[in-house]
Amino acid sequence: MSIIFLIIGLVLLVKGADFFVEGSSSIAKRFNIPSMVIGLTLVAFGTSAPELAVSVSGSLNQANGIVFGNVVGSNIVNILFILGISAFISPISIKSKTIFKEMPFAILTTVALMLMVMDGLINGDPISVVSRSEGWILLLFFAIYLYSMVEIAILGKEESEGEILVLPVPKSILFTIGGLVAVVFGADLVVNAAIEIATILGMSETVIGLTIVAIGTSLPELITSVVAAKKGENDIAVGNIVGSNIFNVLFVMGVSGVIFPIEIATENYADLWILLAAMIIVVPMMYTSKKISRWEGAVMMLGYVGYSAFIIMRAIS
Template identity: 45%
Template structure:
C-alpha cells in the first residue's frame, strides 16, 4: 500500500505543480508582468514547490536527512539529468546575460550551504547543523536574488511591448487553478514523505539515501517535464533558466524555510554530495560559457554523470 500511496503522492505533486505554474503564469500575464520575470520567479518557484513542501514537512516531522537530501539530490538531478536530456534533445543556447549571472549565483548559494553546515570543521562543534540563524541567512540571500530579478524585470518592462491578454484567461479560473495546484502539492508532498520513509525502512535504506534518490527524483519531475518541453519548443532560455532558478530556490528558500521552522541536523554522508553539487555547478558554468551553448555532447556527459552518481550513492548506502 505504501508504494501505491507514494505513486499517488508523486502524481499529485506533478499535476499540482503544473496547475500552480499555469495558474500563476496566467495571473502574471493578467498583471502585465514581463515574461522574463515569470520565467525567473513563478516558473522556477512553481517547479520547486514539491521540494519545498516535502522538505518542510520532513523538517516538521524530524526527518532532517530527508529534508537536506531532497534538496541536494534534486539539485544534482537538475544539473545532470534534466539539463543533460534537454540539451541532448535540442542544444541549449546561453545568450542571456541574466542566465550567465544566475549560474554564478547558484554557485554562491551552494558554497554558502557548504560553509554554513560545516560546524564541526569550522567551529569545533559536536555536530553539523543548519540552524535557524543559517536559515535566515539563506532567506536574506533569497531576498537579494529576488531584488535583482525584479530590477531586471522592471528594466525589461520599459522596453517590452505587452500583448493583449487573451479573453479566455480570466482571474477567477486562474486563482482557483493556483489554489488547487497548491493544495495538491501540499497533500502529495505529505504522502511522498510518509510513504517514502516507510519504504526506506522496510528495505533497510537510510533516510539520506531515500532523500537523495526516490524523493529527490520524484520532486524534480516538474523541472524535468518543464525543461524538456521547453527544449522541444526550442525555448532554451526557459529550459536552462528554469533549472538554474529552481536550484537557487531549492537552497535559499527550501532549506532556508525548513531550517527556520526546525533546525536540520546534517549527515556526514551529505558533505560528499554537496561538494559534488558545487563541482557540477562549476561544470555547468564552464559548459555554458564555451560557445554560449550546451550541446548534445555536453548533455550526454551530464546525463552519464548522473547514472554514475546514482550507482555510487546506492553502493555507498
C-alpha cells in the same frame, strides 16, 4: 502500499503545482502584473513547489535526511541529468549572462550552504546543523536575489516567454486553491511514504531523499526543460534549471531551516562536494562555443548515472 502512496503523492505534487501556476498567474494577470514578473515569481515558485512542499513537510516531521537529500539531490538531478538530457535532445545555446552571472551566483549559493553545514567538520562533531538563524540568512539572500531579478526584468524591458492564459475568475480561484491543496497533501504522502520505504529497505532517509524523492520533485523542471529544448527555447531550458537550483538552496532550505533546524550527517558532505564539482565542470562546457553540445549532454547524463551508483554502493556498504 508505501510505493503506491509515493507515486500518488508525486502525481499530486506535479499536477498540483501546474494547476497552481495556471490559476495564480491568471489572477495576477487580471491585476495587470507584467508577465515577466509573474514568470520570475509564480512560475519559478511553481516548478520548485514540490521541493518546497516536501522539504517543509519533512522539516515539520523532523525528517532531516529527506529535507537535505531533497534539496541537494534535486540540484544534482537538475544540473547533470535534466540539463544533460535537454542538451542531448538539442544542443543548447548559452547567453553570456548565464555564464558570467547566473551560474557563478548558483555556485556561490552552494558554497554558502556548504559553509553552513560543515561546522561539524570544523568542530569535529558527527552532526552538522543548519540553524534557524542560518535559515533566515538564506531567506534574506533569496529576497535580495528575487528583488534584483524583478528589477532587472522591468528596467531591461525583457519580454516573458509565452503568453499567460487568463481564465474565468471562478476557475482561476479553483485552480489556485485546488493546486495548493494538492501540493500540500501530495508532499505529506511523499514524506510519509519515503520514511516507510527507508525503514523497510533499511536505508537512511537521506538516501531516499537523494534518489526517489529528488527525481520525483524535479519532474516539473524536467518536463519544462525538455519541452523548451525541443522548441529551441534555450533561455527557458537553462534558466529554469539554474533558477531552480538557486531557489532550492536559498528559499527551500531557508524555509525548512527556519521551521526546524536541519541536522546533517558528515557522511553526506560528499553529496555537496559532488554538487559543487558538477556545477563548476558545467561552466567550461557552457563557455566553449557558447553552447552545450549533444556529446557534452551525454557526458553529463553519464555523470548522473555514476553518482546514482555511488549512492547505492554507499547505502549497501
